[in-house]
Amino acid sequence: MFIEYTMDQLCLPMDLEMEIPPRHVARVINDFINRLDDRLFTAAYPGGGRNSYHPKMLTKVIVYAYSQRIYTSRPDRQGSARKHSIHVAGRPPAAGFSDH
Numbered sequence: 001m002f003i004e005y006t007m008d009q010l011c012l013p014m015d016l017e018m019e020i021p022p023r024h025v026a027r028v029i030n031d032f033i034n035r036l037d038d039r040l041f042t043a044a045y046p047g048g049g050r051n052s053y054h055p056k057m058l059t060k061v062i063v064y065a066y067s068q069r070i071y072t073s074r075p076d077r078q079g080s081a082r083k084h085s086i087h088v089a090g091r092p093p094a095a096g097f098s099d100h
C-alpha cells in the first residue's frame with residue numbers, strides 16, 4: 001500500500017544521525033510518530049493508484065516544521081506575513097491580518 005522507507009535509506013559519506021544530538025526535538029518527534037498506530041493512517045487512506053510514501057514520513061516533516069515555526073516552504077513567505085504584505089491604497093492591512 002505504501003512505498004517502503006527507512007531512516008537508513010541515505011547513502012552519504014558520513015553518518016548524519018551522529019550529527020543530531022540525543023535529545024534533539026527531531027529525535028523526539030521521530031520517536032513519537034513511530035509509536036503511532038499505523039491504523040490511524042490506513043483508515044484514512046482510500047487506496048488505489050500508485051503506491052505512496054508512508055504518511056508517517058510526511059507527518060514527521062510537518063510536525064518538525066511547525067515545531068520550528070516554519071509554515072511554508074517558500075522562503076519569501078517565512079517569518080512575518082506583515083513584512084511581505086501588499087498595502088492597498090497606501091494603507092497597511094488591519095492589525096494581525098495580511099491582505100494576501
